[in-house]
Amino acid sequence: MPLHRRHMLAAPALLAPRAAQAQSAWPERTIRITIGFPAGSVTDSLMRNLLEPLSRELGQTVIIDNRPGGNGVVGTMAVKNAAPDGYNQAILSVTNGALNTYLVRNLPYDPIKDFAHTGFLAEAPYLLVVPANSPARSVAELIELAKQRPGELTFSHGNFSALIGSEMLCRMTGTRMLAVPSRGGPEALTEVLAGRIDSTLTDFAAGLAQVREGRVRALGVTSRTVFPLAPEIPPIAAAVPGYELIVWFGLAAPLGTPAPAVARFNEALGKVLAQPETREKLGRLGFAPRAMPPEQWRDFLQSQITSLTQLAREIGLEPS
Template identity: 35%
Template sequence: MSSFVIRGLRAAAVLLACLSASLATSTAQAQNYPNRNITLVLPFAAGSGTDTTTRIISQHLSQALGVGIVIENKAGANGMLAATYVARATPDGYTLLVTTNTTHSANPYLLKSLTYDPVKDFVPIARTGDLPFMLVIHPDVPAKTVGELVAYGKANPGKLSYASGSSSAIVSGATFAHNAGIDMLHVPYKSSPPALNDVMGGRVSMMFVDILTGLPHVNGGALRSLAVTTRERSPLVPNLPSMQEAGVPDFDITSWQGYFAPAGTPKEIVVRLNAEIRKIVEKPEIKAQLATLGMDAFSGTPEELGAFVKDQLVLWEKLIKNANIEAQ
């Protein structure tokens, strides 16, 4: 046997040994998982809809797993900071991303330069539900209905402005302006809470915001709600018409929420997390609690979330193109 062949066999044996050792280590990690705190990274600030609902779910997840859950808010760059941070984290199940269509549906078409891939860089764990959005305006804006708002906007081009703290808000505002045929100024923010503060302060005319974040201010009289962004009325606010019902055509935008891990995370860990999250979300009392906060809670398998993300990328590309939004 030649020395070349012998060296090749030795190299193959070393490679096989390394792969076996790596597999054994990965299996051991999965079997012992979790044995320390898990960090949930969020792309939005404290007080946002995603933050509030995640804190509720994480309390139950902590109890189910027997370890602490740390919430880390990394707002900025339209969610890109948080997504990139998790994409580059060690794939051991201890750093997870709780995110929405902002990072995983819209950003590829809103941002010219993206530092992560929403499909290749992540392993889907579980979807946790939808957070419907609604249109809210400052009470000084002379409109009690969407029709009156559109008429005012057409009579006063450039006078209305809309704030945004997420991709859903950006696309909803641009879609409204385009489909209704009115000229409005876009005022972007890092997250929804500061954007909403400026709408309540009268510095910006209106905003599309998740029901959870906006409803308390509507009930308190600081804001006026006009419609929801979904195709049909939402059972969470049944008194509000849909945008289409209110006279704005081709309007159907929903914000979804889900858990993701860095690519390469062991399947056993993903399966464990999915099982526990689904148990939590599907409990009637927790679904009811989240519903009072404006979240339609439900879940599914990792494979279903993965397929859903791919479908949503196609949908949001169309939404952004139809609204004539240019990537920044």
């Protein structure tokens, strides 16, 4: 066999170890997690508590890039259009991962087809809160007030998931309240703190801190049963049977991200979410950590898009 032909046949064998080494070296630089919601939001709070352990597990720094706007569209699009190398990822939640597909006309991304799904993060309930001086001291009393003053009481919402939760409560109780949009969950809560809005569904950790300082009053939690972190707060379902709203969060990279990078990240994330100290820290903030392999996370997301779209239609929400 001519010498040059032997060299050509040997080349793939010589290159294979180098390719494997390059793949196993991921990550080699900083990983950016883009959040399509403001600093201080529930999504931001969750990810900030994962940065340090995830950085340790991956051996590279993981940072946050907040890009709020358009109910998460701005930040999500930034990642969709980023290089598919695993170094840019977005958090997909109930709002930008599911409800936007129905409620945003001409949505410029598809949460299933445009991303590689790198891992699930956690689930959490919302808190229903009212101003500290509100005459409503329970969910039943808030419902009665709304019935006495149809269309007069207000609720603020900083994202579509909070909107759908409040509209669902109105639908299930035969009441009408006026929806007031805010620029994120923190602002929606601030409006209630100031007494300008009658109620809001707020992020659990942020709301509970204000409740315990006496600045707002908690009427209920959106989980179906009592939430262990605040057993003194009844579930809304105790007054409105069948009511439940759980928000969830996962990560996704641009479509075309190499499978080894997805696998490496998912493995590291699973280890972090299984650590007792991580679970305890997130638990104190109202999060229930939950790891999933990429395929399961993608299937979960598809099922949520289907069920939440149906719910939005039933409630009467229209695309805008």
